[in-house]
Amino acid sequence: MLRVTLSFLAGSVLATGLFAQAPKIEFPAASPAATVKQRVGVTDIEVNYSRPSMRGRKIFGGLLPYGEIWRTGANNATKITFSTAVKFGGVDVPAGSYALFSIPGETEWTVILNKVPDKWPWGAYSYDAKNDLVRVKAVPQRLPVPVETFTISFSDLSKESAAALMLYWENVRVPVAIEVDVASTLVPQIEAAMAATEGKKPYFASAMFYYENGLDLKKAAAWMDAAIAEQPDAFYMIYRKGLILEKAGDKTGALAAAQKSLEMSRKAPGLVGTEYTRLNEALIARLK
Template sequence: MKKAFQFKAIATFVIAFLISATAMAQGGKVPASPRETVTGSINGANITIDYGSPAAKGRKIYGELVPYGKMWRAGANEATKFTTDKEITVEGKKLPAGSYSVFVTLTDKDAVVTFNSQVGQWGIKGGGIANEDPTKDVIAVTVKTKSAPMAERLKYVISSKGFELVWDTISIPVSIK
């Protein structure tokens, strides 16, 4: 009887240990495209950009993973969300206070950055098409792209002059006043 009790106690301990070890191992995984948030202030407006940050992982990004001439979600997974608490001027165009999804259409020299009033949607539909309703576009601005040092992960950077989307060896600078 005493041996049966000891056996049950040891078996319970071993099972508990294995379950906790498995749970701890699962908790350490980093998603392939973790959500990131960057905040800043530009001329008194508080800006927040919430986006999925994919990694290049040796892939050719521009012209292949992100095709030229095709709108993309400017991040991974859910569409990138841009929020401003005050009206701002983006590349000379007024953008009212609020939250917007950001989409980008690239060529090999420039980018069209579109601010769309629909937020919270998954960034792509079937077939890899951007999940953007053109009837909800608020503004679209064209900017020149720039060369940048290699960035393995897509990131947004906010400065006093605006923001930049930086990934691979390309920067997409957008001025804000």
């Protein structure tokens, strides 16, 4: 009887909320988490990091002493992931995820990829250099205006196969070059697609890729012919056939393609006709 009474009382206390569980509260982070993603060629790069702010403090040579390992962010060590192999600061790096550490210096930084991306809660306190995969040197650049909050971004994407990883904080910017070998990834895929017996083949895109990357120009010309056969009125493809033949040293063939494209583009309405008229005229002038 006593056990039943106690059970009833306990249930009543819970029901009234006297023993209710405290709610989970999310407080704002001093260094909020961030993710930055960038595609370079056909390679996806992702960086996960936390972003500390200056808050009136001197950062490099102060809060972060020169010559000491830094997690390159706040909280957990920064993590960077490459979907394919890359060159990081000129050094070959396989596809995968890495912890991104750095050693700031007044005139030179060391930027590090560590092979254990998820082992470093709260940064560099248990950092172990024996797990480093890559150490590269980078030259810090002075900024005219200070950056309050630490920022990682990508820039210098003028080429489809290259970019720069940029570290910004205080009055410093630190670039690290990243290069990807697009051809080694795409060429086997293109060749497999062209050898397939079924399905639509990417003739135009493949021809342009081979042309732009200085690959087999005979194949590029043949694929462009196949693309034109599918779309005989596509004067922009005929113009690009002229570019391929020009690069291959076939001036006669390039001139014939440019003249044919010029005749068609002059009849095309709107700005596209005007643009390709100009482009073909420039190509013809080069070939004569």
